[in-house]
Amino acid sequence: MPSDHTDQIDIPIEAATCQPRLDGAAGQRLSDEDAARLATRFKALGHPVRVQIVDILARSDREVCVCDIEQYFSLSQPTISHHLKVLREAGYVQAEQRGLWVYYTLAPGGGAELRALLRSLPA
Amino acid sequence: MPSDHTDQIDIPIEAATCQPRLDGAAGQRLSDEDAARLATRFKALGHPVRVQIVDILARSDREVCVCDIEQYFSLSQPTISHHLKVLREAGYVQAEQRGLWVYYTLAPGGGAELRALLRSLPA
DNA sequence: GGGTTATATCGAAAAACGTCAATATAGTTT
DNA sequence: AAACTATATTGACGTTTTTCGATATAACCC
Secondary structure, three states, rough: OOHHHHHHOOOOOOOOOOOOOOOOOOOOOOOHHHHHHHHHHHHHHOOHHHHHHHHHHHHHOOEEEEHHHHHHHOOOOOHHHHHHHHHHOOOOEEEEEOOOEEEEEEEOOOOOHHHEEEEEEOO | OOOOOOOOOOOOOOOOOOOOOOOOOOOOOOHHHHHHHHHHHHHHHHOOHHEEEEEEHHHHHOOHHHHHHHHOOOOHHHHHHHHHHHHHHHEEEEEEEEEEEEEEEOOOOOOHHHHHHOOOOOO
Protein backbone atom coordinates (compact mmCIF):
# COMPACT_ATOMS: atom_id res chain seq x y z
CA MET A 1 0.00 0.00 0.00
CA PRO A 2 1.25 3.56 -0.63
CA SER A 3 2.73 5.48 2.24
CA ASP A 4 0.12 6.90 4.52
CA HIS A 5 2.17 6.52 7.65
CA THR A 6 4.73 9.16 6.91
CA ASP A 7 7.18 9.20 9.78
CA GLN A 8 6.49 12.73 10.85
CA ILE A 9 4.30 11.33 13.52
CA ASP A 10 6.64 11.16 16.47
CA ILE A 11 8.52 14.35 15.76
CA PRO A 12 7.92 16.45 18.83
CA ILE A 13 6.22 19.72 18.12
CA GLU A 14 9.26 21.88 18.29
CA ALA A 15 12.18 19.49 18.76
CA ALA A 16 11.95 19.64 22.56
CA THR A 17 13.41 23.11 22.68
CA CYS A 18 11.91 26.36 21.65
CA GLN A 19 13.05 27.50 18.22
CA PRO A 20 16.73 28.29 18.68
CA ARG A 21 17.75 31.85 18.10
CA LEU A 22 20.22 32.68 15.38
CA ASP A 23 22.37 35.11 17.26
CA GLY A 24 24.05 34.04 20.45
CA ALA A 25 21.25 34.45 22.97
CA ALA A 26 22.03 38.10 23.58
CA GLY A 27 22.69 39.66 20.20
CA GLN A 28 22.79 43.33 19.44
CA ARG A 29 20.23 45.31 21.30
CA LEU A 30 19.45 48.62 22.92
CA SER A 31 21.93 49.62 25.60
CA ASP A 32 20.62 49.84 29.13
CA GLU A 33 21.27 53.57 29.05
CA ASP A 34 19.28 54.12 25.88
CA ALA A 35 16.45 51.97 27.20
CA ALA A 36 16.40 54.00 30.40
CA ARG A 37 16.41 57.30 28.51
CA LEU A 38 13.61 56.16 26.24
CA ALA A 39 11.59 54.88 29.17
CA THR A 40 12.00 58.20 30.96
CA ARG A 41 10.71 60.07 27.93
CA PHE A 42 7.74 57.76 27.47
CA LYS A 43 6.93 57.78 31.14
CA ALA A 44 6.78 61.56 31.09
CA LEU A 45 3.92 61.28 28.60
CA GLY A 46 2.30 58.51 30.61
CA HIS A 47 -0.16 60.71 32.43
CA PRO A 48 -3.30 62.27 30.95
CA VAL A 49 -2.63 65.71 32.38
CA ARG A 50 0.83 65.81 30.87
CA VAL A 51 -0.50 64.65 27.53
CA GLN A 52 -3.04 67.48 27.66
CA ILE A 53 -0.39 70.03 28.55
CA VAL A 54 1.78 68.96 25.65
CA ASP A 55 -1.23 69.07 23.38
CA ILE A 56 -2.10 72.58 24.52
CA LEU A 57 1.41 73.72 23.72
CA ALA A 58 1.44 71.84 20.42
CA ARG A 59 -1.75 73.56 19.29
CA SER A 60 -0.67 76.99 20.38
CA ASP A 61 1.37 79.05 17.99
CA ARG A 62 2.73 81.09 20.84
CA GLU A 63 4.08 80.52 24.30
CA VAL A 64 1.49 79.77 26.96
CA CYS A 65 1.46 81.20 30.44
CA VAL A 66 1.27 78.80 33.39
CA CYS A 67 -1.71 80.75 34.62
CA ASP A 68 -3.51 79.84 31.40
CA ILE A 69 -2.51 76.21 31.53
CA GLU A 70 -3.96 75.99 35.00
CA GLN A 71 -7.36 77.05 33.64
CA TYR A 72 -7.67 73.82 31.72
CA PHE A 73 -7.60 71.63 34.79
CA SER A 74 -9.31 71.41 38.12
CA LEU A 75 -6.12 70.57 39.92
CA SER A 76 -4.16 72.48 42.49
CA GLN A 77 -1.42 74.84 41.41
CA PRO A 78 1.36 72.68 42.91
CA THR A 79 0.10 69.69 40.98
CA ILE A 80 0.26 71.52 37.66
CA SER A 81 3.68 72.81 38.61
CA HIS A 82 4.78 69.25 39.29
CA HIS A 83 3.60 67.99 35.90
CA LEU A 84 5.34 70.88 34.17
CA LYS A 85 8.54 69.95 35.95
CA VAL A 86 8.30 66.35 34.75
CA LEU A 87 7.84 67.55 31.19
CA ARG A 88 10.71 70.01 31.55
CA GLU A 89 13.09 67.38 32.89
CA ALA A 90 12.13 64.99 30.12
CA GLY A 91 13.06 67.69 27.64
CA TYR A 92 9.65 68.12 26.07
CA VAL A 93 9.00 71.69 27.11
CA GLN A 94 10.87 74.88 27.84
CA ALA A 95 10.09 77.62 30.33
CA GLU A 96 10.86 81.30 30.19
CA GLN A 97 10.13 83.68 32.98
CA ARG A 98 9.06 87.22 32.18
CA GLY A 99 7.96 89.39 35.02
CA LEU A 100 5.86 87.42 37.42
CA TRP A 101 4.75 84.97 34.77
CA VAL A 102 6.34 81.88 33.32
CA TYR A 103 5.66 80.98 29.72
CA TYR A 104 6.00 77.47 28.34
CA THR A 105 6.66 76.27 24.82
CA LEU A 106 7.53 72.93 23.30
CA ALA A 107 11.26 72.37 23.36
CA PRO A 108 12.85 73.22 20.02
CA GLY A 109 13.64 70.31 17.77
CA GLY A 110 11.17 67.90 19.22
CA GLY A 111 8.14 69.88 18.13
CA ALA A 112 7.31 68.03 14.95
CA GLU A 113 8.14 64.70 16.52
CA LEU A 114 5.88 65.41 19.46
CA ARG A 115 2.96 66.40 17.28
CA ALA A 116 3.48 63.10 15.48
CA LEU A 117 3.49 61.23 18.79
CA LEU A 118 0.22 62.85 19.75
CA ARG A 119 -1.29 61.96 16.42
CA SER A 120 0.03 58.40 16.76
CA LEU A 121 -2.93 57.11 18.70
CA PRO A 122 -6.11 59.07 17.97
CA ALA A 123 -5.65 58.09 14.34
CA MET B 1 4.34 121.21 23.67
CA PRO B 2 5.25 118.04 21.78
CA SER B 3 4.86 114.79 23.55
CA ASP B 4 7.99 113.68 25.29
CA HIS B 5 6.32 112.34 28.31
CA THR B 6 4.61 109.52 26.48
CA ASP B 7 2.45 107.84 28.99
CA GLN B 8 3.97 104.43 28.55
CA ILE B 9 5.91 104.98 31.67
CA ASP B 10 3.52 103.54 34.17
CA ILE B 11 2.30 100.74 32.00
CA PRO B 12 3.06 97.61 34.01
CA ILE B 13 5.23 95.05 32.35
CA GLU B 14 2.46 92.93 31.02
CA ALA B 15 -0.64 95.04 31.61
CA ALA B 16 -1.14 93.46 35.02
CA THR B 17 -2.39 90.27 33.49
CA CYS B 18 -0.52 87.63 31.62
CA GLN B 19 -0.88 87.89 27.85
CA PRO B 20 -4.55 87.18 27.22
CA ARG B 21 -5.36 84.12 25.19
CA LEU B 22 -7.17 84.50 21.89
CA ASP B 23 -9.63 81.68 22.24
CA GLY B 24 -11.96 81.66 25.16
CA ALA B 25 -9.79 80.19 27.92
CA ALA B 26 -10.60 76.61 26.99
CA GLY B 27 -10.50 76.40 23.23
CA GLN B 28 -10.35 73.23 21.22
CA ARG B 29 -8.21 70.56 22.69
CA LEU B 30 -7.71 66.85 23.14
CA SER B 31 -10.69 65.12 24.70
CA ASP B 32 -10.18 63.61 28.11
CA GLU B 33 -10.73 60.18 26.58
CA ASP B 34 -8.08 60.66 23.92
CA ALA B 35 -5.66 62.02 26.48
CA ALA B 36 -6.28 59.02 28.70
CA ARG B 37 -5.82 56.58 25.83
CA LEU B 38 -2.59 58.23 24.74
CA ALA B 39 -1.28 58.30 28.30
CA THR B 40 -2.05 54.61 28.73
CA ARG B 41 -0.09 53.74 25.62
CA PHE B 42 2.88 55.90 26.58
CA LYS B 43 2.87 54.60 30.12
CA ALA B 44 3.19 51.05 28.82
CA LEU B 45 6.51 52.08 27.26
CA GLY B 46 7.53 53.92 30.40
CA HIS B 47 9.72 51.20 31.84
CA PRO B 48 13.21 50.23 30.65
CA VAL B 49 12.46 46.52 30.60
CA ARG B 50 9.41 47.02 28.42
CA VAL B 51 11.34 49.27 26.08
CA GLN B 52 13.96 46.54 25.78
CA ILE B 53 11.34 43.89 25.10
CA VAL B 54 9.75 45.96 22.37
CA ASP B 55 13.18 46.62 20.92
CA ILE B 56 14.01 42.93 20.91
CA LEU B 57 10.81 42.19 19.02
CA ALA B 58 11.33 45.12 16.68
CA ARG B 59 14.80 43.89 15.72
CA SER B 60 13.74 40.30 15.25
CA ASP B 61 12.36 39.29 11.91
CA ARG B 62 10.57 36.36 13.49
CA GLU B 63 8.51 35.67 16.55
CA VAL B 64 10.44 35.40 19.80
CA CYS B 65 9.86 32.80 22.50
CA VAL B 66 9.29 34.00 26.06
CA CYS B 67 12.08 31.69 27.13
CA ASP B 68 14.43 33.67 24.90
CA ILE B 69 13.19 37.03 26.08
CA GLU B 70 13.90 35.98 29.64
CA GLN B 71 17.56 35.42 28.76
CA TYR B 72 18.06 39.11 28.20
CA PHE B 73 17.23 40.06 31.76
CA SER B 74 18.22 39.07 35.25
CA LEU B 75 14.68 39.27 36.49
CA SER B 76 12.36 36.58 37.74
CA GLN B 77 10.04 34.78 35.34
CA PRO B 78 6.88 36.30 36.88
CA THR B 79 8.32 39.77 36.45
CA ILE B 80 8.95 39.25 32.73
CA SER B 81 5.50 37.76 32.42
CA HIS B 82 4.06 40.85 34.05
CA HIS B 83 5.81 43.22 31.66
CA LEU B 84 4.65 41.16 28.70
CA LYS B 85 1.11 41.44 29.98
CA VAL B 86 1.36 45.21 30.20
CA LEU B 87 2.60 45.36 26.61
CA ARG B 88 -0.13 42.97 25.47
CA GLU B 89 -2.88 44.97 27.12
CA ALA B 90 -1.56 48.18 25.64
CA GLY B 91 -1.78 46.57 22.22
CA TYR B 92 1.91 46.69 21.37
CA VAL B 93 2.56 42.96 21.19
CA GLN B 94 0.79 39.75 20.33
CA ALA B 95 1.24 36.29 21.79
CA GLU B 96 0.75 32.92 20.20
CA GLN B 97 1.05 29.67 22.05
CA ARG B 98 2.48 26.66 20.28
CA GLY B 99 3.11 23.60 22.34
CA LEU B 100 4.56 24.56 25.65
CA TRP B 101 6.00 27.78 24.35
CA VAL B 102 4.54 31.21 23.81
CA TYR B 103 5.89 33.34 21.01
CA TYR B 104 5.61 37.10 20.92
CA THR B 105 5.62 39.49 17.99
CA LEU B 106 4.88 43.17 17.60
CA ALA B 107 1.19 43.72 17.05
CA PRO B 108 0.39 44.13 13.36
CA GLY B 109 -0.10 47.65 12.15
CA GLY B 110 1.86 49.36 14.86
CA GLY B 111 5.18 47.83 13.88
CA ALA B 112 6.54 50.64 11.77
CA GLU B 113 5.22 53.23 14.15
CA LEU B 114 6.85 51.49 17.08
CA ARG B 115 10.20 51.26 15.39
CA ALA B 116 9.89 54.99 14.78
CA LEU B 117 9.10 55.58 18.43
CA LEU B 118 12.18 53.64 19.46
CA ARG B 119 14.29 55.62 17.07
CA SER B 120 12.79 58.84 18.36
CA LEU B 121 15.24 59.29 21.18
CA PRO B 122 18.58 57.61 20.47
CA ALA B 123 18.79 59.78 17.36
C1' DG C 1 -2.55 7.89 34.57
C1' DG C 2 1.92 10.53 36.71
C1' DG C 3 5.96 13.44 35.90
C1' DT C 4 8.00 17.34 33.64
C1' DT C 5 8.19 21.92 31.52
C1' DA C 6 6.83 26.77 30.09
C1' DT C 7 4.10 30.42 31.17
C1' DA C 8 0.55 32.85 33.86
C1' DT C 9 -1.59 34.32 38.10
C1' DC C 10 -1.80 35.37 43.05
C1' DG C 11 -0.35 37.71 47.24
C1' DA C 12 2.74 40.50 49.70
C1' DA C 13 6.48 43.94 50.42
C1' DA C 14 9.02 47.83 48.83
C1' DA C 15 9.43 51.68 45.88
C1' DA C 16 7.58 55.23 42.95
C1' DC C 17 3.82 58.36 41.79
C1' DG C 18 -0.04 61.91 42.15
C1' DT C 19 -2.16 65.04 44.91
C1' DC C 20 -2.83 68.67 48.20
C1' DA C 21 -1.94 72.24 51.99
C1' DA C 22 1.62 74.91 53.60
C1' DT C 23 5.56 77.42 52.71
C1' DA C 24 9.34 79.48 50.00
C1' DT C 25 10.99 82.29 46.19
C1' DA C 26 11.20 85.96 43.12
C1' DG C 27 9.21 89.50 40.85
C1' DT C 28 6.01 93.83 41.02
C1' DT C 29 3.50 97.71 42.99
C1' DT C 30 2.68 101.23 46.15
C1' DA D 1 10.15 98.84 52.91
C1' DA D 2 5.76 96.41 53.03
C1' DA D 3 2.02 94.24 50.62
C1' DC D 4 0.84 91.53 46.81
C1' DT D 5 1.14 88.01 43.02
C1' DA D 6 2.69 83.94 40.16
C1' DT D 7 5.18 79.99 40.33
C1' DA D 8 8.15 76.49 42.63
C1' DT D 9 9.31 73.52 46.46
C1' DT D 10 8.51 70.79 50.63
C1' DG D 11 6.27 67.31 53.30
C1' DA D 12 2.66 64.17 54.02
C1' DC D 13 -0.65 60.72 52.62
C1' DG D 14 -3.11 57.46 49.70
C1' DT D 15 -2.66 54.89 45.36
C1' DT D 16 -0.27 52.48 41.89
C1' DT D 17 3.73 50.00 40.19
C1' DT D 18 7.51 46.74 40.42
C1' DT D 19 9.33 42.80 42.11
C1' DC D 20 9.52 38.21 44.04
C1' DG D 21 8.19 33.50 45.94
C1' DA D 22 4.61 30.37 45.77
C1' DT D 23 1.13 28.34 43.26
C1' DA D 24 -1.89 27.43 39.25
C1' DT D 25 -2.54 26.23 34.45
C1' DA D 26 -1.82 23.93 30.32
C1' DA D 27 0.70 21.23 27.21
C1' DC D 28 3.93 17.67 26.54
C1' DC D 29 6.18 12.91 27.42
C1' DC D 30 6.46 8.28 29.42
